[in-house]
Amino acid sequence: MAHRLQSAALVLVAAAATAVTTTAPAHAATEHHDHDPITVVADGLDDPFGLSAENGRFYVAESGTGEISGIIPGGDGPSVRLADITGLTGVDRRDGTLFYLTGEAEPGTSGGSTLWTSRRGEPRRALADLMAHELAENPDGQRQFGDDGAPLDALSNPFAVLAGRGGHEAYAYVADAGANAVLAVDAKGAVSTFFVPPVVTTGACEGLENNDPEHTGCDSVPTGLAWGPDGNLHVSTLGSEAPGAARVYVLDPHDGSVVEVLDGFTGAVGVAVGDDGSVYVSELLEGAPATEEPPPGFDISTVGQVVRVAPDGTRSAAQVTLPVGLRFAGGALYSTAWSVAGAFLGQSGLGQVVRVDAAAFSPLAD
Numbered sequence: 001m002a003h004r005l006q007s008a009a010l011v012l013v014a015a016a017a018t019a020v021t022t023t024a025p026a027h028a029a030t031e032h033h034d035h036d037p038i039t040v041v042a043d044g045l046d047d048p049f050g051l052s053a054e055n056g057r058f059y060v061a062e063s064g065t066g067e068i069s070g071i072i073p074g075g076d077g078p079s080v081r082l083a084d085i086t087g088l089t090g091v092d093r094r095d096g097t098l099f100y101l102t103g104e105a106e107p108g109t110s111g112g113s114t115l116w117t118s119r120r121g122e123p124r125r126a127l128a129d130l131m132a133h134e135l136a137e138n139p140d141g142q143r144q145f146g147d148d149g150a151p152l153d154a155l156s157n158p159f160a161v162l163a164g165r166g167g168h169e170a171y172a173y174v175a176d177a178g179a180n181a182v183l184a185v186d187a188k189g190a191v192s193t194f195f196v197p198p199v200v201t202t203g204a205c206e207g208l209e210n211n212d213p214e215h216t217g218c219d220s221v222p223t224g225l226a227w228g229p230d231g232n233l234h235v236s237t238l239g240s241e242a243p244g245a246a247r248v249y250v251l252d253p254h255d256g257s258v259v260e261v262l263d264g265f266t267g268a269v270g271v272a273v274g275d276d277g278s279v280y281v282s283e284l285l286e287g288a289p290a291t292e293e294p295p296p297g298f299d300i301s302t303v304g305q306v307v308r309v310a311p312d313g314t315r316s317a318a319q320v321t322l323p324v325g326l327r328f329a330g331g332a333l334y335s336t337a338w339s340v341a342g343a344f345l346g347q348s349g350l351g352q353v354v355r356v357d358a359a360a361f362s363p364l365a366d
Helices: 008-016 130-137 341-345
Strands: 038-045 048-054 057-062 067-071 079-082 088-094 097-102 114-118 125-129 158-163 172-176 181-185 191-195 222-227 233-237 246-251 258-265 268-273 279-283 305-309 315-318 326-329 332-337 351-356
Touching (some): 038 057, 048 158, 048 326, 048 332, 057 351, 079 097, 088 172, 097 158, 114 130, 114 158, 125 130, 130 172, 130 191, 158 222, 172 233, 181 222, 222 326, 233 268, 233 279, 246 268, 246 279, 258 279, 268 332, 279 326
Parallel strands (some): 088 158, 222 268
Antiparallel strands (some): 038 351, 057 067, 114 125, 158 172, 172 181, 181 191, 222 233, 233 246, 268 279, 279 305, 326 332, 332 351
16 A cells, blocks of 8 residues: 555655745746647646547646646647546546546545546446445555554555456556555446556665555555557556656556566656557656755756657656656657646646657666
8 A cells, every 4th residue: 555645646746745845937838839849738737637638639637626627739728627526636538438536535525536437418427436445355465454443554545547448458447556556447337456566675665664564665556557559558656756666567458467567767657658669657756856955946847757668678758847647649748747736836727738749858878
């Protein structure tokens, strides 16, 4: 299970909330020029987390306002598709159905840890109670409650959802950061454990104290989901934000068996896969100061990057400010940016969706 936090948003930002505290300048949309390697598709968003695309339109989950907004590149701007969603985290859309998640609820409140669906002209539907699955099945096998009966950390805190593509696949997959598991949900709302990434016990995670003394090391904490052109399911993990502990697991979408593991990332919060099989990973806090007090004049806009792993294994990176959600669509990579500006800075409307072209990537040093 992940370190106990009140929402999926805080799962990602709490560890660095004291490290990056300088106020970012207002950041308006840039004009589009053919030579711009990173261009703003939409701005004025509030903590955009999940990002989806279908039929040339993007859908973004704005955690700050609890709204799902639709975006048409080159259009008039975001339009609210759904509103009044408490604890909104992930979103996906397929065949006219919106899938979205609400993260762990505040104690004493309801509606958290749930997978919802919505279609135009129909009531919203609470498809699956993910907390109920955690309490009944405890996918990662870690101790859930202390001797006083209080939860030791987050139990179910879903962060990303990905619709199935038909056939023998699940109706939807959920990356549950609290449960430390990828869950499969069928069309009737039945939940099953699809994949449990192992605790990381090497490198900076070796011998690290955990909430459960029998599971020392870094909890993996699933954060992102994406389809590859080969039909495999890609899962990013946070790795407790320890250096090099984040992974991308490539899974068979039918049985959850591991096809490949990409390692060496830090704090991975999203994943996408290009048409050529390149894997893109968002590292939310890359470049954040390691000290509690940032150096004078520190520029928060330099924090964050998207790493590209080419089919031959070569790695490169593009500097994107505080990225979370990724989506490859129409032959291009798109990312949310300034995705936790509200949580860090208490400022609304700084969030963006940006297109990240190939020219934005520079080789990473070995």
